[in-house]
Amino acid sequence: MTATDHLLRTGPAGTEAVVDEYRDLARPLAERSAGKDFRDQWEALAGLGVLRLAPPEPAGGDAPGPVTRSLAMIEGIGLAGADPGVVYALASQVFGMQYPLRAVLPRDAWESVAHVQDGRVLLCHALTERKGGSDPLSMDTRARRDGEGYVLDGAKTFITAAPVADLALVFARTDEGRSPFALSAFLFPVERPGVTRAEPFAKTALPGVPMGELVFDGVRLPASALIGGEGSGLAVLSSTTTWERALLLGYALGPMRRTLQRVTDWASERGHFGRRMGSSHQVAARLSDMALALHRSRSLLYGMAARLDAGTPTRRLSAEAALTKISVSEDYVRLTGHATALSGVRAFIADSELPADLHSPMAALTYAGPNDLLRVGVAREFGLPVEN
Template sequence: MNFELDPDVEEMRTMTVAFARRELDGRHQAAGGHEGAGVPFDADEFRRRWLLAGKQGVVGGVVPVEYGGSGLDAVAASAVMEALGYGSSDTGFAFSVAAHLFASLMPVVEFGTEEQKRRLLPALCSGERIAAHAITEPEAGSDALNLRTRAESRGDHYVLHGSKCFTTNAPVADVFVVQAATEPGRGFFGLTAFVVEADTPGLTVGPPYAKVGLRGSPTADVHFDGCVVPSANVLGARGAGASVFSSSMKWERTCLFAAYLGAMRRVLESTVAYAGEREQFGAPIGSFQAVSHRLVDMTLRLESARLLLYKAAWGLARGSEDEVGPALAKLAVSEAAVQLGLDAIQVRGALGVLEGEAETLLRDALPARIFSGTNEIQKNNIARALGLSGNRRRAGRR
């Protein structure tokens, strides 16, 4: 086993950290009224930074070179995301990049036709355009196969009706990957994925949400009212929507969460420095066992989560179909980020509850236990892989 990244990947990570510190700091985190009460979301500023990230090769990282990307594998992509989280306090922007790249572009890479790839991917990789993945609905969050958005086939096109919620990048998206039911009631085989241009008549986007965390990532509802989509915009094939979604989630549950590893390391380092400088009772608080042990626990959580994530990325890079690894990584990283945020606040005392990177990490970490499938759903999936599903238990009692 080799736990070191390739020299080229290390260099890329170093360059990404420098870029993030220079261009993606936390001064532009407002998205719908966040950093600073009542500050509106600045779409122009978001796009300015997005274009810079495109020139840096960040927003198209895992897309093959022939379509305008950098051709990174999952390990290298995770290293880049970790660098974004480490270099910038705006974890929300990194989250938007990941949602664009892993949940929206990778479905096109893996399921799109050659025409779709060449038409869509270059501008999405360069930063000229932004993508969003619309699947979650008010009545279909964890129950992702029970969508109410319908797509009716009418000759050479489909007509979409319905609404999506919690759609990352919706307020700035130029392209949507949309999941809709083409055969309601058929479960896994009843969904179809579509590529829908944002200016398609009948598609409207609501105002950006005000969220507890990830404030640099604009999120909104998306509505489809008689939205006509050409059949040529079906992604994969009719009825393959669930497969498209499952594939994208393996990427997202692994590579996206690497941004949290970077954010945790940044906050851990500043917390250790603070504990070495802050004095009480004539000594640095880091010399007190209660504080030093807390810092050791923070380090343990970070390093353990990092190993699980890179193991999952290593498997994904080699074509593994394993779903347990990404689920374990998602669980470990999200729970570690929340606890590390709490610990960072506790070490700082009263200063920890003031605006700063400790409380920002905690706010940004809270949604991580919800998106990409709640942590409870991840545990269900892992339990099922262990042979602990309810059906099997009931069968054993007969």
């Protein structure tokens, strides 16, 4: 156990044991699959069972509830040093898609897609369009009724895993205007006539997971592809985004702790001005601020997992989930900023012992809802007459 572990292992023993177990299980896989293709890394890590949802019943004794357990597994895999892009993709599928789909779909419809839990079928969440992501009611992608089913036209862009996904959860307009019932959600296989995957984007944040575009040209969808009723797209979206804002950044806990440990070791050992670097109060204060950022993030994320395990409906968690996403993403950026300052030039040398990844934490300010807009939404929930 490392020095920072003593300070930061503040959860119940059952939860910490899951973090340790998955860190130890994932470490050899992460080492063996480093640098391999995304899909190989995904399958190796998903094979540990991280996408398998336990039944929603509360766990007994010290055992973590199902959501807490999933979060602990994701944290453990991140701690093992697995590629952050792959861990992000796992967290996105399990929290941003699987849990909300299980909650929204009737039991038989969920059972027909429940095989996604074995990791051989990859999902993507296709909402954003080229002209903007923050305003879903401005979307152009349309599904028009055609007999029993629908015909889909449009394009979704900047979609995580779109170049490799097997199933897409796609939001489309089924009515005109900005009514809250103008959108519907569809789940269907990407390999379908009329669907084209455009070239992946060369992404600077989380480069370990591909991002791309899906173009729909007269795609015929059966009625069974519709999730919930027609017009319930915003309700489905509100569920997927609340889950995502509550827990997606669980993927960052491992990288944050690894960075804190690396920089602590560096500051403890490096000689500077005739003494060790860590004997400077300013260096110590930066390291404490890093620990504070991690402690706060961990407490908030596990707090959200506990609320979801307790069965709190997502509609009552939207403000709290947004605050959690804002806080953890900004703490991730803050922690990375301190680490970069303390690492000096080594932060900018790719094969040094302290390379910094500034893009991935910064991207967290944007995905799952840009923080500026989430702040507006939180203030609106307080009753301020503020619109986006």
